[in-house]
Amino acid sequence: MFLILFKIFSSLPYWIVQSAAHLIAFMTRLFSLRILKTSRDNLIHCFNTEGLLKKSIYETTLSSLEFPYVWGRPDNIKKLIEGNQNAFIGLDRKPMLIFTLHMGCVDVMLFYLALNLKSLNILYTPAKNISLNKAVKSARESTGAKMFSILPKEFNKMFKSFKKGNHIAIASDLVPHKKGKYSTFFNRECLCLDLIEKLSKKNTHQLVFVYFTLGKTKRYKFNYKTLDRPINVDDMNSLFETAIKECPELYGWEYKKFRKLSGQKKNIY
16 A cells, blocks of 8 residues: 555656645644754754754655655656766775765665665664555665664674675664764764764775765755774764755754753753
């Protein structure tokens, strides 16, 4: 059922998707939905202003609609990404450890990586709805990638694949469910996923940071940076901040990044 809905939605002209995003974003602001409050809290916490709020809500809404838009038809990413179509030529001679952040639609990024790299493994958080999760996983693996959930059994399989020398891609700006490491994000304390730090210390993979900014002729411009040394969580967050400063409205400010704080106040929400 979900795959059928994805197929129908992905067949729409992209301008209709954009128009729907404008309408939903307007309704979000009009009725002060929860996403609005969380985004405002994050922007004020990081920048002491909510000046980006209107743009942020629209970009978040459009990015959310792009998930089913590419789940139903992965080839739709060609309508959304400009430049760097051969970004990984030469780099893929060595297995890559690729990390990114929730800046634009993550699945557009992951599909792009999967279509350009063979033997790509992706770590993901499964949907709570079993039927939806099955449909989404099927759509994601249709591009040739292998999906591993963050659940212990699947994660162990992913780690074995990593040790075999396969490419790995992770959106690593999430707050960990259990263990992690405290660092700062725009000079504010946050609990961070330290998986990239641990894996990069193995020195077995080429470390690559990838992210989107807004494109000039299409929705996204693909950007990447290769790193010649292992990094820690502080380094990772510094790279995230630099990318976000290029296009701050594109980052997913609706996510509750500042929860699980170490002091008496456990979150800012």
